[in-house]
Amino acid sequence: MVLAWFFLQTRQAQRVFLEDASEHSRLLADAVVLHTRGARLAEEATETILTGFLESSARFVGYLDGIAPFRADELAAFAQEAGLSMIRIQRPDGIVQGPEDGHANLPLDCSQLGRLIRLESAHQILLGVPSQAGEGCILVGMGSRQIEALEQAIGVSRALQAVQELPAVLKVKLVEGAAGGDGAAAEGEPPSVALRQTRQGETIAQATAMIDGSLLLLDLDAGPLLAMRERLWWEFLGFVVMLALSGVLGAWLLYHHQRAHERQLLDYERRLSVQREEAGLGRAAAAIAHEIRNPLNAMAMGLQRLQLEADGLNSEHRRLVALLREAVQRTNGTVTGLLDFARPVQPRRLPVALNALVEDQLSLYQARILDSGIALELDLPSDLWVDGDPDLLRQVVDNLLRNALESVSSGECIQVQGAREAGQVLLSLSNPGLSAEVSDVERLSEPWFTTKPTGTGLGLAICKRILRAHDGDLRLRVPRPGWLTAEVWMPMPANG
Structure with missing residues (x-):
């Protein structure tokens, strides 16, 4: 499904890009067509105007020359007055030109009459008409620099250059008289666009269209498509x-x-x-x-x-x-x-001060503790309240105290601590009289398992049943080698 989605997205991106490029190419082709037709109309109009102007000037000079033949200085003055660069009258008896030194080296004769002669190297436009006397001809000329600049400004080459300066256009070329190749659009149809690889390995979108018998080639930047493909690849990989x-x-x-x-x-x-x-x-x-x-x-x-x-x-x-x-x-x-x-254990639910209950039970063993030389470390908060059955909790505390006293020797210490942790009340009794293996500590609270020679193995099991009936628990752990800690966990009262 992911591969199918990626394939469809890639195809869609390429289709959208090609449609976009085709529309872009069509607009550019239309612009080139308009520029081409405008340039050709301008060339035709310019040529008609120049032909009419130069032909009228030449015939007028021939008319005046038939009345009174011109001298060279008179032709030069008339040419300057009429805005002409040169006037040449070729008679049977000789040639008169004004100004004399302006175009003396130009190969001018009466072989090409009635049409414009463009001398690009000299930037001149000439036109000749036959003499009214029947022999010879009259040639007039004018400078073509401004006309050439005008033709260059409105010509097809300038239009192609303007198109090439547009964004995303890499190259534009108009091939005169070329036939459309494979894949090229026919005359009047929208341009066809195809992705191609250049010799440098770059991907471009090449649009082709036929314009007035000429083949228009547009190389468009395919960077947006490649960027979109790269983005799609990264999205796909991500x-x-x-x-x-x-x-x-x-x-x-x-x-x-x-x-x-x-x-x-x-x-x-x-x-x-x-x-x-x-x-x-x-x-x-x-x-x-x-x-x-x-x-x-x-x-x-x-x-x-x-x-x-x-x-x-x-x-x-x-x-x-x-x-x-x-x-x-x-x-x-x-x-x-x-x-x-x-x-069955069915405890009552009464407020019990666990610290006071422990102190009461310790008072019962005070004489035994003193006689045995056992040290006692007591750290109980004054507000260690729980909800439970006082008699059953007293039985638990008494059993744990008796086990601790029976496990220690003279000079050793029993630690009794209380605390509040994570919404629960904790009472812990620690002593150094651990005689069982560490792996057997968890089994001490199981029925019938004991390390005492005369024990039944029911004391801690009964304590665990009582505490679980109070929604609490009895946990045994070894804080350090040779020490055993019995932890009584009970929930705190609902009223805090």
Whole structure:
């Protein structure tokens, strides 16, 4: 389509140019015709006037000479009075001329009578008539410089020169008596125009027309056509480049859009798979926890009663009973975690000062922090408000604090920071107790994955479920080797 459009545009430009050149040539040809016909009429009129004037002057001189023959000085005076350059009377007995020294060297005789004789080298026009006596002749002449200047001013050559001086005309030539060549317009028809190559390799538009049997050749400048062709070529190349760039950009956008759509599908399928897995695990955990909790409670009550009422137990047996009670409590904690994970999260929406909630939870671990020699860096703004369930958010903060305290040793530091970023509230807890590989950090928030010897792997998974129920998220990252940062992201309240 682009090539067809370019071809049509080029053909149209050439057709318009040739039509324009043909019209231009027709006007120029008409101008040359008018100048030619005017010049020929002027030449005919000038020749008629000169012939009549010189013939009358010669006959009058012959009449006077028949009455009283002229002397040379009388002829010179009469010639000056009549505006003639020379008068010669050729008689049987001799020649009388006045002025005598003006044209003595001119080859004048009585062989050419009754018509104008042009002596271009001497710039003279002569005309002779036979003598009234029957023998001899009378020749009169006049200067032709002014007549030649007039003929040059109104002649065909001047018209052609004027045409050649017009814009876009390179050359004009009128070939007298030439027959029209191939492609030349017939007499009376508009000029025909064709593009031709000169010997120098230049492109011209040559117009030909027949004028009164002569061939008019006009070489016109084809520069506008070449400039238009060049402009069309540049436009074509620019269009092709833009088309190619648009195609590349469109393909790139389509590819990235398709890749993004595929990622969205994969992410949706992954979330759906996780939700199905969590739902299945939740149902299984709820059923198992329900079936296990009752026997565990019975075992705990029996062990407690045995410990209180069995007086016959020795110290070793009492220590064994205490270990069994601790194992039952740990198992009961695991069952409680299973129930928490299986239970649907339906948070309330209340204004909560997250900074105050963190400070309250830290106060519960203040003694443990002091006894362990752990440093605490706290940087919380005073207006860190969010909309959420205070109990569920407290559970998240408590779980993160306990994980941090369990991961650090004496002399190490826990950093707690809060901020507002991009319309969200950020609470981050950082500690140097990372024991997992960097590649396994993202899996720490998955169910059942843990690096603790006695952990269940449900704590961070439950925290992530709670935060996502609040339209937030839990993100884990490694800011530097050996450090783990847990980030709690929650949207800011609607009222700011």
